[in-house]
Amino acid sequence: MTVQLHARDVGAGTPLVLLHAFPLSSAMWLEQREGLAGRFRVITPDLRGFGGSRLGDDPPSIDRMADDVALLIRRLGLDGAVVAGLSMGGYVAMALCRRHPDLVLGLVLASTKASADTDQARRNRLRQADALDRDDDVNVLLDEVLPNLVGPTTFQQRALVYGRVRGLVQATPAPAAAWAQRAMAGRPASFDTLRGLTVPALVVSGDEDPLSTGEDARAMVEALPDAEPVVIPQAGHLCAIERPDLFNRAVGEFTATLARASR
Template identity: 75%
Template sequence: MTVQLYARDIGAGTPLVLLHAFPLSSSMWLAQREGLAGRFRVITPDLRGFGGSRLGDGEPSVDAMADDVARLFARTGLSRAVVGGLSLGGYVAMALCRRHPDLVHGLLLAGTRAGADTDDVRGTRLRQAERLERDGDVTVLLDEVLPDLVGPTTFQQRALVYGRVRGLVQSTPAAAAAWAQRAMAARGDASGTLRELNVPALVMVGDEDALATEADARAVAEALPNAELTVVPRAGHLCAVEQPDLFNQAAAEFAAALARAR
């Protein structure tokens, strides 16, 4: 079954397609829609199974999620866009670069890794997927994933932000989370794709990110032929949610420079 992604599409100008983190939805991009839509066309889809998008069937695969995004391009009349992805969204963005490179005008990767999972991480994902399927709720995500989604600064000083993230995790459908965990566990190394990419890239990472570390971000940036690295202070894995003004400023400067270079 072909999945048609639900997407919010606002603003005008250079298109900026933002792909959300696991286990959230496009709701996480609220500050980006508010802060960037005055200068850019901001498109924020819900990846399959999350938010307003149906899960469909088929083998769990990040490639399938990238193909969903490519169909969204066709449906919305987009020929090329700056594609940004955070966490899971970054994995999908890298798969899009491999499978549909002509769609990508520029690449923004935040809080993500190029390498495949280690055996330990893969085992954890599959164990969590089994529990999500068995329990039919997201308790395992609240217990094991939520604590690492934000940095200690956010946890200690930004109670509203942490509460919002917790609410987004709580509203995640268990079946979609299990499917996505299996998809991420099965993905391969994307370093070769990055090395062959011929568009500018911006790599971002929170300096308190425990899931995709600054070392991971540097490895991503070094694999890309034309990339800048921005470290976001006092932010963990969800740097776009924890420090939206800093994230938006960097994303806007990157997209605007691409527009000028056309």
């Protein structure tokens, strides 16, 4: 069954729903709430188990996470929203397009991929999930996931940003992280969903991202009928945190263009 998600809701205008990365929470969108709420209604939910949202007892599923987001959008009385997802949030956004396409007015996919996990990646996720359950802490994420979340420029030159990301990972509940890893391990490929999309899309990638590569971004752009690519320089996987000025500019221009076209 769906979970009623905790969400921050600020600003007015075209609704912009931002779906966070793993293993963070909606706290990662601080600069987006501050930078975009003057132009749009910015809605940042905590996906199930993260932040202020409860986990529930459903089997792990990206589809279930998408249904949660659909429930939130409808609960807020919205006919639809521009939906932006980063990393895991991108997987959820693509599932939302597949299961609730009427709610998506435009799609932003950042630092994510439409392919399913390789066998090796799937085994790695499941191993980490088992460790999270066994140890009941997030040390495996700090050791194995955190190093790939930001690019070398951020690691070397933006100590405060890296420290903030580390703090967000440390705050993650281990049961939620284990559930989400299993959900991501079981997700299907989303290329058919992207090919059938009837709304504009923006594909954002960091040029120092080892997890979601430029090749992954190009594959999504090629599958989408109406997509614009944006590459953010000197940014890794968490490009919205590492270069919020450039991320906000790209997402703001995309959303404003959609808002003008709908008038």
